[in-house]
Amino acid sequence: MASKSAALTDEESLYAHLSDYLDETLSGDAKKRFDENAKNLNLASVATDYGIQRGRLQIEAQRMFLDEKNLRDIHDLVEDDASRANHEAEDIETVGRSELKGNSLRFAILFVIFGALVYGAFVLFGPKAKAPFKALDSLIYEAIVLIEDPEGRLDFPTDRLSEINHYFERYPDLKFKPKSMQEPNELWEVNGATVIDYEVAKVLATQFTGKNSGEKLFLFMYKGTIDQLPQSTPGNFQGLVYQAYASDRLNVIAWQVSPDVSGMMIGVRGARELAEFAFKTVGL
Amino acid sequence: MARNAARTYDGGATAFFVETLCQEADTVLRFAFALSLSEDIGNRLVYKTYQSIVPHLSEFLNRDSATIRLFLLRRLWELHHENDEEGQSPDNILFPLLRTLDLTTRALLFLVDVIGLTLEEVGEITKIDELDMRRYLAQGRKRLLSFRFE
Numbered sequence: 001m002a003s004k005s006a007a008l009t010d011e012e013s014l015y016a017h018l019s020d021y022l023d024e025t026l027s028g029d030a031k032k033r034f035d036e037n038a039k040n041l042n043l044a045s046v047a048t049d050y051g052i053q054r055g056r057l058q059i060e061a062q063r064m065f066l067d068e069k070n071l072r073d074i075h076d077l078v079e080d081d082a083s084r085a086n087h088e089a090e091d092i093e094t095v096g097r098s099e100l101k102g103n104s105l106r107f108a109i110l111f112v113i114f115g116a117l118v119y120g121a122f123v124l125f126g127p128k129a130k131a132p133f134k135a136l137d138s139l140i141y142e143a144i145v146l147i148e149d150p151e152g153r154l155d156f157p158t159d160r161l162s163e164i165n166h167y168f169e170r171y172p173d174l175k176f177k178p179k180s181m182q183e184p185n186e187l188w189e190v191n192g193a194t195v196i197d198y199e200v201a202k203v204l205a206t207q208f209t210g211k212n213s214g215e216k217l218f219l220f221m222y223k224g225t226i227d228q229l230p231q232s233t234p235g236n237f238q239g240l241v242y243q244a245y246a247s248d249r250l251n252v253i254a255w256q257v258s259p260d261v262s263g264m265m266i267g268v269r270g271a272r273e274l275a276e277f278a279f280k281t282v283g284l
Numbered sequence: 285m286a287r288n289a290a291r292t293y294d295g296g297a298t299a300f301f302v303e304t305l306c307q308e309a310d311t312v313l314r315f316a317f318a319l320s321l322s323e324d325i326g327n328r329l330v331y332k333t334y335q336s337i338v339p340h341l342s343e344f345l346n347r348d349s350a351t352i353r354l355f356l357l358r359r360l361w362e363l364h365h366e367n368d369e370e371g372q373s374p375d376n377i378l379f380p381l382l383r384t385l386d387l388t389t390r391a392l393l394f395l396v397d398v399i400g401l402t403l404e405e406v407g408e409i410t411k412i413d414e415l416d417m418r419r420y421l422a423q424g425r426k427r428l429l430s431f432r433f434e
Binding site: 017063077078272 | 301306313330338341376394400423426433
């Protein structure tokens with residue numbers, strides 16, 4: 001158990017305020033104390049390390065979910081036998097009514113169903129459209145390169161997101177319509193953007209930096225669907241459904257920006273925070 | 285599981301329970317695992333939590349999702365403390381991390397760093413004062429930082 005005392009030790013204070021530091025909610029004095037503690041305790045990278053470990057903890061926790069049987073047992077707490085029987089009877093009646101349709105209608109329906117089944121089977125089991133490039137590996141690499149050399153990689157340096165939106169909109173031969181971005185909040189500033197040309201696909205990259213922390217976040221958009229990515233843990237932030245991934249240095253979320261455009265948010269923050277940033281910047 | 289324990293709910297209340305309250309079931313399960321260290325016990329705790337709120341269903345109608353989530357987590361916390369039942373799920377990747385932490389520390393770590401509650405919200409659940417919450421959190425995070433995910 002944690003022992004009680006009047007105040008936190010420097011080490012306790014450092015660890016206890018890690019999320020506040022990452023979220024940039026510490027006051028000037030508290031942030032100064034945090035930085036001094038980190039320096040004195042030789043834990044200069046503690047915030048970055050914590051961001052990565054917390055992201056991994058969140059991803060692993062998201063792998064736990066209630067299975068169908070247990071969820072059904074909970075639903076049964078409020079759905080009584082009579083209601084369930086009524087619902088089943090209604091279902092049977094609906095099916096029965098459909099059986100009364102004329103032969104021609106029945107044949108038409110059967111034909112449509114057969115067609116849908118063939119189409120469904122083709123979609124499910126037929127050859128999948130190949131991903132134009134290995135987005136996950138490639139964009140994690142790009143993020144790392146951008147962190148190490150931001151000046152040399154941003155073709156369009158600017159601190160105005162509206163200019164980047166315009167830059168992307170008029171970029172030639174993109175083959176998809178990029179979604180406009182909005183300012184996330186006052187804690188972040190945009191540094192610029194670039195279009196990465198992989199020959200088989202063009203990727204829009206935008207870089208954000210925490211005004212106080214210097215933390216980098218990268219938003220990528222490219223033509224594709226997220227089912228072309230490896231299966232991963234799903235998440236949902238206020239309707240933004242995403243898949244979460246982690247490398248040894250960075251966390252990643254991927255989501256479907258529009259039917260033919262995928263988005264990827266990469267940074268040291270946890271998956272949910274990346275999703276929140278994506279939600280604020282790109283929206284649903 | 286006990287079935288048909290409560291049978292007097294109209295369609296609206298039933299839909300609210302299934303479509304709104306049960307949306308939080310996975311979050312409740314994750315916290316239940318953090319407390320019990322066992323997926324089986326965690327599943328039972330989730331069921332007990334929902335079972336215990338069914339008689340009060342009408343009180344939740346028109347409440348916002350944050351309030352509902354907080355209430356479910358507080359109820360789970362209370363139910364767990366009635367038996368303090370713990371088990372083992374060694375196959376779970378988080379088990380080696382959590383088993384080295386005391387109950388309150390792993391509860392704080394999950395509520396803040398996984399579920400994303402504020403300390404004020406966590407205080408409503410655990411009734412622990414802020415200084416001690418930060419102390420528990422510091423312990424949990426120190427361990428998290430030294431933990432190697434396999």
